[in-house]
Amino acid sequence: MYTIQMLNPISKQGLDLLPENKYSIQTEVKDPDGILVRSYKMHDMDLCCSLKAIARAGAGVNNIPVEECSKKGIVVFNTPGANANAVKELVIAGLLLSSRKIVDGIQWAKTLVGEGAAVPKKVEEGKGAFVGPELQGKKIGIIGLGAIGVLVANAAHALGMEVIGYDPYISVQAAWGLSRGVGKAESMESLLQESDYISLHIPLLEDTKGFLGEEQFAIMKQGVRVLNFSRGELVNTSALKDAIDRKIVANYTTDFPDEALLQMDKVICIPHLGASTPESEENCAVMAVTELKEYLENGNIRNSVNYPDCVMPRRGVPYRLAVNHQNIPNMVGQITSLLAKYHINIEDMLNRSKKDYAYTLIDISNEPTVEIVEKIQAIVGVSKVRIL
Secondary structure (H helix, E strand, O other): OEEEEOOOOOOOHHHOOOOOEEEEEOOOOOOOOOEEEEEOOOOOOOOOOOOOEEEEEEOOOOOOOOHHHHOOOOEOOOOOOOOHHHHHHHHHHHHHHHHHOHHHHHHHOOOOOOHHHHHHHHHHHHHHHHHOOOOOOOOOEEEEHHHHHHHHHHHHHHHOOOEEEOOOOOOOOHHHHHOOEEOOOHHHHHHHHHHOOOOOOOOOOHHHHEEOOHHHHHHHOOEEEEEEEEOOOHHOOHOEEEEEEHHEEEEEEEEEOOOHHOOOOOEEOOOOOOOOHHHHHHHHHHHHHHHHHHHHOOOOOOOOOOOOOOOOOOOOEEEEEEEEEEEOOOOHHHHHHHHHHHHOEEEEEEEEEEOOOEEEEEEEEEOOOOOHHHHHHOOOOEEEEEOO
16 A cells, blocks of 8 residues: 655546555655645655655646755656646737737726726727737747747747747657747857747756846847746846846746736736646646656656656566666666576666666566665665565
């Protein structure tokens, strides 16, 4: 029986994938095998030795102490792409809102309450204050071509925009999904200089905080419109205000309001609605639960932020060793040599690494003894060993 701690409400469509005869789902538990989370901040939580994996129903994991988890052999999953369509649709709405002064127009229209029969005439007299450009034919630069960036790029192209993208780390899968009409920016600088619209779709990391700052705004086209539906901290607020005051930025539309942004002109603050659709919540829950279940039961890793993807089908071999360890020389050699010493034959094996950490799956016909597991665990650099 696996014990799962649920730190936030998770869609029933996801939880239904965990059979009651194998899983106990609780909100308060001392020693869980796995954790399901959305926005709950986990940095002050004690990560018990029984904890094997954390699955975040969403893309960002800044609410999870990822590095501490890595050291303890705890795999952290996220759900890239599960909310991609919901965010894409809101970004397209953001493009229209930033161009056509729709928000200002609606607010002004409400001031006409009480004018009675004069409202239509007042509307015609006042609508000139809310003129804005069409999207068709304008150039949009997409920074980051992951699951969401690709969908935004394709949708913008379908709207008749000239689309250029920049992502030095674009995956093969993402590249296959891009429309042939999406161009490649020669550099970040050229994208910033040429674009009428700029849309951010990159993760918030230590080195991406303030990604758009004074230097970047200085080279943008006069009158550019910037959209940020990724993370608020990607944009330096002080530099943004200066760029708005200097008329470099005509509008900034974001899904991440803060006190300063709410007081700024030419800023549209949407209250973090990117993934706020029932479809998105269900998709994220199903994906997170599936990742967690597959790891706990079979040791397979898909969509982890701290360990490599490592998927090896079960082919009828009765026992599987799953070893989380540091990515250092001779680690696999030490493990396999130890198994050979105890006359345990390896039927299948897969090893993958991701930066400082690695993961090894080994299928064996003989049940490993407690002594063997303890000896593997004792190898310097091994953080967690499981028998599946």
